[in-house]
Amino acid sequence: MRLSIGDRVRVFNGTDGEWVCELAEPDGKTAIIVPTEQIRAQQTTDCPELTLMFAPVKKSETDFIVEKATELGVRRIRPVITQFTQTRTVRLDRFNKIALEAAEQTERLDLPEISDLVSLDAALSALPDETVLIFCDEAGEDDSKPWGGEQGRARAALAALGDLKARDAAILIGPEGGFSPDERQFLRSRAGTVPISLGPRILRAETAVVAALSLWQAVCGDWI
Structure with missing residues (x-):
């Protein structure tokens, strides 16, 4: 202007x-x-493509997720509805504006593809067969202990991601309150799903997004 x-x-x-x-x-x-x-020149890379699937949270936190996902090189952003998702509407025009500003900030020469809000089942069905789903699972399997105790917890993220190099991936982050028992059982039993742990602390959804994307980029992405 x-x-x-x-x-x-x-x-x-x-x-x-x-x-x-x-x-x-x-x-x-x-x-x-x-x-x-x-x-x-337009950037070309042999780096695997990364998709972020996340349950929208509060407005400012969801904006933060879209911004940081763009800064961290995500190729596709897929908001999903889970059983405990509280925010059921998204504004794609706002998301695209945030992504554009983040791309300019980081001097990225493309924009992530951002989809409208769909059910978790629909988002999973749309994933290509060769894309591995990285399920950030914060809970154990002992219902008598807080957050399921230690039994059945997922592998540490670095150990699990080390086996996924050169594969296109989708990282799935749940809402406030996590995934329901039925969703966890389904995801754990789904072919092509790799549960990972982001450590001993229960992270806020937006923190989990940044942590998971950073770990993936460091192990499997273009930070190598």
Whole structure:
């Protein structure tokens, strides 16, 4: 808004890399830019693709999840409804704006694909067969102890992720209150699902997202 004709800006469109462009004479309220030089080719990588599936939480926390998922290189963002999900509406226009700002901040040259809210079953059914589901499971299996005690807890994240290199993955984060017993049983028995533990503390959903994505990028992604 504060630039003048002849000023330069850097632009990207997710396909053709990053370009320096000059502002030309505007057409009414439409800005006109003229590409002058490509300064970065579109990034290509052999890194596996990562999808984030999460149950929306409160507005500001959900915005945080979308922002950090974009910053941490997620390719697809899939909000899902679980039995304990309390937030049942999402605004894709808001999510896409947040993702765009996060991409600009990190100088990422593409945007994640963000889907509308669907049931957990529908989201799982849409996953390609070759995509492994990383199930962040915070509970044990002893109903007589808080959070299920230690019996049946998932493997530590680093140990489990070490076996998943070079595979496309989807990370699943539950809502406040976690997954229901039926959901946990289903996910544990589902082919292609790898339960992981994010440590001895019960994390907030938005914290779990950042922790899980960071661990995956460090072990399987483009931080290697």
